Amino acid sequence: MSTDHDTIPFDEAIAVFDPVLGLETHVELGTASKMWCGCPTEFGADANTQVCPVCLGLPGSMPVVNAAAVESTIRMGLALNCSIAEWCRFARKNYFYPDMPKDYQISQYDEPLCFDGYLDVTVETDDGPREFRVEIERVHMEEDTGKLTHTGGATGRIHGADYSLVDYNRAGIPLIEIVTKPVAGAGALAPQVARAYVTELRDLMRALGVSDVRMEEGSLRCDVNVSLARPGEPWGTRSETKNVNSLRSVERAVHSEIERQAHVLLNGGRVVQETRHFHEDTGRSTSGRSKEQAEDYRYFPEPDLVPVAPSREWVEELRGTLPENPSVKRARLRAEWGISDHDFQTIVNAGALDLVEESIAAGVDQAAARKWWTGELTRVANDREIELDALGVTPAHIARIEALLADGSLSDKLARQVFEGIIAGEGDVDAVVSGRGLVVVSDDSALLEAIDVALAEQPDVVEKIQGGKVQAAGAIVGAVMKATRGQADAAKVRTLLLERLGVSE
Amino acid sequence: MAVMEDDLVRQDAATLASAIARGEVSSEEVTRAHLDRIAEVDGEVHAFLHVLNDEAMESARAIDARRAAGERLGPLAGVPLALKDVLTMTGVPTTCGSRILEGWRPPYDSTVVERLRAADVVILGKTNMDEFAMGSSTEHSAYGPTRNPWDLERIPGGSGGGSAAALAAFEAPLAIGTDTGGSIRQPASVTGTVGVKPTYGGVSRYGLVALASSLDQPGPCARTVLDTALLHAAIAGHDPRDSTSIQAPVPDVVAAARQADVRGMRVGLVRELSGEGYQTGVSQRFDEAVKILTDLGAEVVEVSCPNFEYALAAYYLILPSEASSNLARFDGMRYGLREGDDGARSVEEVMALTREAGFGPEVKRRIMIGTYALSSGYYDAYYGSAQKVRTLITRDFEAAFTQADVLISPTAPTTAFKIGDKVDDPLAMYLNDIATIPVNLAGNAAMSLPVGLAPEDGLPVGLQVMAPPMADDRLYRVGSALEAALVDRWGHLLIEEAPQL
């Protein structure tokens, strides 16, 4: 009997099975107020301070549709090449759970606002970039639930907890749900396609300004459906992995689920239709509730709201406001920058495209912008397992650092310390430079003083240098750098000390 | 004419308001008189669940002070009112006649209450009702039945029996009801008072604890048609907090009530709402009223609404479906009753125990019917079909209104029945609303007004006037003309014939 965690290697799984994916992505819209009331949507406020009778679902309260949320959803639908409904209704999804103030969620059921679209995504393969078309089933609006915190117990889940706390600040925040049609034919690239798709969605939403997609705050949540079938056979039973909240996790979740299901199937088992919970720490999922008996949400049209009937004129007006599509933008930037596919993909994979573009727009040299964002900063972001743009470093910071490097007041090494300071929240570039006292020591007299001290301390080294062993000067340079806390320019120190000793290279 | 203090509670609202405006009597005196009356008779009637003795007197004094300071006040300023316990009022218990909401004090005013405050109406307290407005007798209140002031052994109608009884017992000259299938009109009918269900969307539902959102409508209740119109005008009109509220000017119901003229109006008798199942005395008084309307110059025609026969069946699918969802939030997690939270039981168990303990049998019955009707696999057959019937009924009305300006019928098939008679027979109870339900399904406006006493039992009979959506003014034209003719005939309002309590 196989356990829930057994897997077979990915390559072996893919050699036997074709995966089919389905992705349901929930994103909090960036509207200033909630979906049905005027409460603010800001993240991080004290629990239950951004609530009112409506979002608390108090008896008698009634929802009113946030027009900005409808507009954002239509714009997203248009950007995803969807048709926009001429008339559609909200529906109630009924189920009891303490994070839902009304014990039903206002959502959309069989009348989504946007439907039948697609999104093209590109993944890197050994044979160069390959494009996949992900078909979009629907884009609809709904409200978020409150946030539960379970205290005590071993699992952090509601069962077994000593008690649970609910924060309704999140309740009623507008969400859009974007549902793909089944994505088949990606084969071994399936995990990358899934990641590329969610990345593309994120970029699109940011470009549209409908959401800033702060994944680390849980504003984008992904449910990943995976099933396996042998080539030519009907699609298999799918599992739904929930709680997949980062781009990296989307890829990992698909990857590990393919390995898990393949193990089940190759050992004569049956994939259970179920909800699974993804764990960021292990990259694995565990079985949640079984969906073999489909939950009955008793959907019916929401009688407290009137239908949404966007006029065709308005839809066309919104179509006119769409910004450049990210894939079009990528093609344009690749051409403009004239860099290799590999270099370009490095930027894209790092999620640094906009940041590099904005840095260049802020006056930073293209190579320098790429170097910082895909090098040092990507490394730090990876170490911290957060998105690049969540570091707190902005294109304006890069521009300022580059200016200081250009006039010699910073060295590369010091620049890294400035980034460290910004990321640690010590303020902007100038604040970190002055706060940490990061100034390149270029005043010759100060340097000469330090050199004289070092020379006096190491007479044996002086003897060697004067004896022709110029490479021994490194020890003196090191001592001077140490004495100036790294703020001197090492090459200059070397030149000065050799001059002092009357030795030439 | 100066209003005698002894008579204050027997005056209508228009008379009290003008006496207060002229300084002949203070709102404080009027309010005091009504609170005294409540103290005197409500032990028998049990119209109120909660009386706002201090708050009402404070409001009355504040209104008197503003009048004394020369402020011009509205047409109902200083007049007391009884509020159905299904509408929220900040800090005042709102139970909806249910144990499950015991102790809940809402932190906000319903729009109706907000507008009543703006009109300087003095709210006396919250009135009894069938639990969550499910019933036609007020016997389904968790806090005990309300009794009909005409005969304390009989029901005052429902669900708004408390509001109607408060009017009939002279505990208040004005009351607010809500009407989902007849909960304003049927109590008015059996208590000899007037009640109007406005056009759906005419009065904001914000702060009305929902029974069936697509059917519920708050409305005015009083002892005269003019008072009802004045109250209607005070509470009606668009509310941005209720998406289903209509963005159009409120028909001038007060002018229509003062016009009291039916000459040239076409009045349609709905064939399907008469005959079998209607008590003899009800039919008799109804027929007499029709004759009066003809005498007053109305053209009476017969119309047919063939789909009305399916109205009750459709209603008892739509209402429970919506109610099963609307009442889900009463789960013991956030407010009201919480049962079985012993630290060991799960959330699901506490929710189930709370609902088991907190809801009465009629509420549970309807939640179960609604849950079933919305279930996947049954939805189309039940909820879906019911919505189709609803469309057909709306079309019946539309066709009828091409032949008539208003439609009329008896409001209820019988006069007030005895407490306990139908409480164990839901189907018999549901039939009380057979004539009132079609209007809710179509979203029209309708009024019930008293047209006499049934000879066989001496109890009030109500006549229903129905108008197309947003033609609420027609109700008042017909109602006030008929009322005036009847008062002429009797020498007084029918309510004056109610026995002394």
Ligand SMILES: [Zn+2]
């Ligand atoms: Zn709110």
